[in-house]
Amino acid sequence: MNIAGKDRLFLEAGIKELPEYLLSQILYWPVTTASGVSLPRLTVGGILLAIRRLSVLSPSEDESKVLQIEMAVDTMRLKRQTLWVAKCENEFQSRLILWKNYLVDYQEGRDEQADYYPNEVRLRVMLELLLSELSTRPEEIAALSRLDGELKDDFQAGDFIWDEQLIPGFPQDVFWFLYGKLIS
DSSP states (O other), rough: OOHHHHHHHHHHHHHHHHHHHHHOOOOOOOOOOOOOBBBOOBBBEEEEEHHHHHHHHSSGGGGGHHHHHHHHHHHHHHHHHHHHHHHHHHHHHHHHHHHHHHHHHHOOOOOHHHHHHHHHHHHHHHHHHHTTTTOOHHHHHHHHHHHHHHHTTEEEEEEEEEGGGHHHHHHHTTTTGEEEEOOO
């Protein structure tokens, strides 16, 4: 199954779970399809990433389905704004720790960890998307800026590292960390 198909399946199943997820204390919510297919854990960051990718990957005939998904998420965001923001804050902190841990692992084993960057940078992408959901948060911005400074020390600018079809959804001026690699 391609990225768009996986994202669509994840969002369709996740939207059904979203009200219960927002009310829960669980940050990484398990999601399965009606047929029992296991999907990535539901998080706000996962939703935002899947919507972003789906909006650029879906064929024009699926545009209405993508808009329905976006509207359902927007409705829940507005209806449960306090819960939505709380999940964003908690997830931001969790993913910030995971991203920091990856960068520490990279410093300790550059040769083997640099190869994982195209997958691990997903954490940094989600941090950017989550930050856009939060009001001005100087401490979060400062923590992320420090990690970005560390990343830039070992970052070699270059081509987009994900599927090039995703480029329109991830402009270089915002998602600069997707346009290059870590030095091994």
